Amino acid sequence: MNELNLLPLIGIVIVVFGFALRFNPLLVVCVAGLVTGWAVDLEFLTLIETFGEKFMNSRQLASFLLILPVIALLERYGLQQRAQSWVASIKSATTARILSMYFIVRECSAALGLLSLAGQAQTVRPLLAPMALGAATNLHGELPKPVKDMISAHAAACDNIAVFFGEDIFIAFGAVLLMDAFLKENGIDGIEPLHIGLWAIPTAIAALIVHLFRLARLEAKISHEIAKHTNKSTILNAGLS
Template sequence: MTDLNLLPLSGIAIVVLGFALRFNPLLVVTAAGIVTGWAVDMNFLALIETFGEKFMNSRQLASFLLILPVIALLERYGLQQRAQSWIASIKSATTARILSVYFVVRECSSALGLLSLAGQPQTVRPLLAPMALGAATNLHGELPKEVKDMISAHAAACDNIAMFFGEDIFIAFGAVLLMDAFLKENGITGIEPLHIGLWAIPTAIAALLVHLFRLARLEAKISREIAFYKSQPQTRLTEELS
């Protein structure tokens, strides 16, 4: 019986120990990769080449991670406040109109494969939600917390729903290719990714119409919630004191 070589698993131990001791994650993962390569007698130059190859293959992920600290710095220096004040200066802007325009743009861009053009961390939280809140504040004055949460939830839903139904139209999207491979593996031929993308268009249009209808009713719902809030002076006073 051949002896089991456990040395290649030493990299896992380094990852666990490094994260437990709260070391820099990048250094921990790099050290684990080097140790694992050494454990399997991998040439050092080949190991460095592998590191470079994997980094280049995942450079899109790296660029996405770099966006997050940039967004955090912009928020720290008043990005949300500037977005709210800018929308407040536009008298014709309403929450429903802003969210509707974003939904259309997001679904169309997702259909073209531009999934990273917008998103929850880089667009919804720092820009879309503050703009929608600013429009509502401009029309109704100070908003109660329940209304703010409802508007923020609708902003997040716009991004999720628009991308979910729009991305299926893009024929190079992973889910489309997965469906194509599944059909071929089960003997269903004659269906190409283009066909799947074309049949996703009616669903995307239906989702667009349904959600635009929901957003059209949002303004009336906001007005009802605020009217109810103002009719409860004792509740409002208790919330303000808390």
């Protein structure tokens, strides 16, 4: 029996110690890859070629990571404030209408497979939440923090719920293919991804109706919370005086 060679696992050790010592992550991973290639007797040119091939195959991930610093720069130069002030200038805009419109668009786009069209980091935080807050501020004036938190939570929930129920309609979505494979592995034939996508449509419609109903009640809930906060502040100020 051949002796087990544990030397190629040295790359894992380098990654663990490199991250523990807070070295540059990119440098740590590159060194770990080079050392692992040396441990398995990989030629230098072949190793460099492998690095280039893996980078090209995962370049889409690198482009996705670029979104985060771009959004951070936009926020630093006032993206949220611009969105909030723009919505505040529209007299007919309300929090419920903005969130309802976003929910419909997000669920329909998810059903078409356009999951990266929007999201929490690139849309909800810098645009949707400030727009919803701007509409509420335009109607009710300065908002207390609990109300701001509630509106921001509803904005985040719109994205999550719309994507969750809309993506199953897209037959090339990973979860749909996983369900199809699971059914076939367990001897359940006659089910295709198209069938799963079609049966997801009634659920998506039900989710749309239920959530739009919840958003229709949001304006009254905002008014109630503001009134409650105002009464509490009045009683507190009266007690202090």
